[in-house]
Amino acid sequence: MGRSPCCEKEHTNKGAWTKEEDQRLMDYIRVHGEGCWRSLPKAAGLLRCGKSCRLRWINYLRPDLKRGNFTDEEDEIIIKLHSLLGNKWSLIAGRLPGRTDNEIKNYWNTHIKRKLITRGIDPHTHRPLNEKTTTATIKTTTSATTKATQLDFKNTPPQSLAEISLLKSQLDFKYNNNFHSSQYSSFNPKKTETTSVEENNCTSSSMTTDEEQRQQQQQKRESHQDQDVNLDLTIGLAPSQTSSANSAESRLQQPLSSCQLFGSVLTRPVCVCWQLDGERRELCRNCQNQNQNQSSKSNHSNNGL
DNA sequence: AACTAAACCAACCGCCACTAC
């Protein structure tokens, strides 16, 4: 017995939305808010699947959506986050206010992928395209670690500093192995020699002798000397959030926090502020909120409130 | 002007995780 369909297919419209349908959906959500998507179409008088309504609202009708071209800054953020998170479009979208996962996904596939390829970078691995492929052994190790980086805490958010520390080391590992900053023009990488785990362990499938292996590793080290970047990634428990920050209204107005990197079920937010090379610095949403709250409190106290 | 290919993007589909019962 299969799962029952999410809606009655024979009685639902498909394809492009009409202006009238958009208006009905907007009017309904304006009055009732986002609620049960399954029952929404009927209640709003729409012959649409609930999923379709949700998608239309999230990707197109939401009032906080930013329209127009992506800025260079946004490009950079997308590339950086993709190198860390992979195709976790919703997480990436959480860092770009007003952008949707679908929009970013499309933009990635149509623009950024090509942009990276023309720069000689593999958009999947964020490594140079002409770099020798690694052996199955290291591939397995790397992908397992990558997977762990992305999913470890999806079901169970990090509960202790030890877990957070482990997560940080996993992110550091992935970052150091997958991200080569000088490929991205706006970065100013620190010239430090680091030997990645991969360099220590991997062998190219085309290698036949130890000498060749050593030479390739040496070349790799030399070519990466100016590519390694000092990522000061700070992970810790985020400042406590007020209950109002979790209201449906505020969720509607605010982008998803980067502190939700570890899945939608994360009940205790985690701070993932990062810093590049001691210059560029990015505060996660929780810390931004904390700062705002503090400054607003101090303003209040300064005003005698 | 007509045709074709490429690019773009909204929407769909199927799967997965979570929750309630």
Add this chain to the structure above:
DNA sequence: TGTAGTGGCGGTTGGTTTAGT
């Protein structure tokens, strides 16, 4: 503990627009 319902996500499709010949 198992199952069904639901929401959310990522991959993919297909219609439309734009650029090139």
